[in-house]
Amino acid sequence: MRITDVSVVIHERAPSMAAFGPRGAKVPLGVLRVITDEGIEGNAFLSSPGPGAEALARQVIGVIKPWLVGADPLDIGAHARRMDGLRHYLTPHAIGVTDVALWDIAGKAAGLPVHRLLGTCREKLPAYLSTAHHQTAGDYADEARYWQGQGWQGYKLHPPRGPWLPPGASPPVSFDIAACEAVRAAVGDSMTLMLDSSWAYSYPEALRVGRAIEDLGFHWYEDPLPDRDIHGYTRLARHLSIPLLATEITPGGLEALPPWITSGATDFLRGDVVIKGGITGLVKIAHLAEAFGMNCEIHDSYNALNNVAALHVALAVHNCEWFEVLPFNPTGAPGLEHWNYGLATPMEIDGSGYVRVPPGPGLGARIDWDLINSSVAGVIS
Ligand SMILES: [Mg+2]
Structure with missing residues (x-):
């Protein structure tokens, strides 16, 4: 051919x-x-x-x-x-x-299907709802409760902050803690919760928020510090018991990741099919993590078809526990239309919160x- x-x-x-x-x-x-x-x-x-x-x-x-x-x-x-x-x-x-x-x-x-060429481990994975930026703690709590009602098992907050925003655009970190508390109170202990702080905290802020979400039983603490601050992550890991998740946008390829592992700067590796070398590159990262007994938690891949590709990888490795879903509807109304935009065979989440690839050869x-x-x-x- x-x-x-x-x-x-x-x-x-x-x-x-x-x-x-x-x-x-x-x-x-x-x-x-x-x-x-x-x-x-x-x-x-x-x-x-x-x-x-x-x-x-x-x-x-x-x-x-x-x-x-x-x-x-x-x-x-x-x-x-x-x-x-x-x-x-x-x-x-x-x-x-x-x-x-x-x-x-x-x-x-x-x-x-691509996952069969890679070596299928399972047919489905639990999805977690990954939020847009919201204005109030109650917005997050209401959203988490809604998706819990749809059968979803996981929810991840993105507080309204990020290093690309102008100075002063974000609320104080007490907002983030209040939002996490409100969500936990809304959904109880049965829903798995994560926090993604988008590289936005100073070290003291990261430590304060990390201790708070440890007490709330959060599952992981994603990108609290700037993306290249390997020393800060290593220091933070020594003071927190909650698993840290970094390396989503770490510059470089596969060779950029071993220092994050050997220094103990992160508990999981992170990648997607878009900026980590496609399916080939993401599989290598997942296998690298496996060699160190670590998960590789696969990141949203920015559009519908690349998310399908990422799911094929997630189904073909043992060490990815959750699949990220960012619905991002412009109206704020719940729904997966944006997430599936451009696909005639959309990915769907079943009533127990699991996602499968569309049937068919290739990406499906x-x-x-x-x-x-x-x-x-x-x-x-
Ligand atoms: Mg993230």
């Missing part, structure tokens, strides 16, 4: 449903099409955050396509190594989405081409 063409359809999506970035603007969604001479097509979605769909498409078409066309799509390891060698020309996103599309081809060629999810073609801003090829 040979690759005959690579292109990206830019779909003009409106309005933006970003929960952490600017709202209201049009946000393009790119559909990567890797075409082969056997009539099999591999796909991935290109989106923000990162450089955005159009800039990513130009990287894929300008830097990867020239040598990928004519190659065997099943030489995924060789292609991954070559893309890794082009890291100074490419953002991680361009590498990740290309790798996802190649795995989609591999699965379709074999007539098997069918793209909603009627929706994509209803608003095409252009094709980059």
Whole structure:
């Protein structure tokens, strides 16, 4: 089998449903099409955050396509190594989405879901609801209670803060503690709770909040300190018993992670298929974590089709316990429409809070081409 063409359809999506970035603007969604001479097509979605769909498409078409066309799509390891060698020309996103599309081809060629090629461990995983930024502690409590009522077993708060926000835009950390207390009081002890503080605390703040959520029986404490502060995380780990979860956006590839393990700076590794080298890269990170008896808790992969790809990985490793779901509906109303945007076969969460991949070979999810073609801003090829 040979690759005959690579292109990206830019779909003009409106309005933006970003929960952490600017709202209201049009946000393009790119559909990567890797075409082969056997009539099999591999796909991935290109989106923000990162450089955005159009800039990513130009990287894929300008830097990867020239040598990928004519190659065997099943030489995924060789292609991954070559893309890794082009890291100074490419953002991680361009590498990740290309790798996802190649795995989609591999699965379709074999007539098997991707997780079966990787080595299936299980068919489903519990999902946790991962929040947008809310204004009051009660907003979080109400939302957690709603999803608990839908059968979900896990809920993770994102307090309204992040290093990308202007100074003074966030409430004091006492807000975060109050929100965590309100959620625990609302859902009782049966729901698993996590806190993701988006790299936003000083060390004293991180210690204060960490002690509070330890007392509330939270399951993990995600990204309390700036993303590269390995010394701060190591110090924090010595003073807290709650597991720390870092490395979601750690720059670099696989080789950037061992210092986080050996220094005890994090209790889990973290990754997604977009910025950690695609399915190939994420599997390597999960296996690295396994060698140290650690979980690799897989991160939301920024759009619907990449989340499907991430779930295939999660089903094919032992050491991922939870699957992150960020619904982000612009109206604030509960629902998974945004999370599944662009898919004709959406991922669904069952009444016990478990998520499965859509059935079928490759990634399994069918793209909603009627929706994509209803608003095409252009094709980059
Ligand atoms: Mg996070």
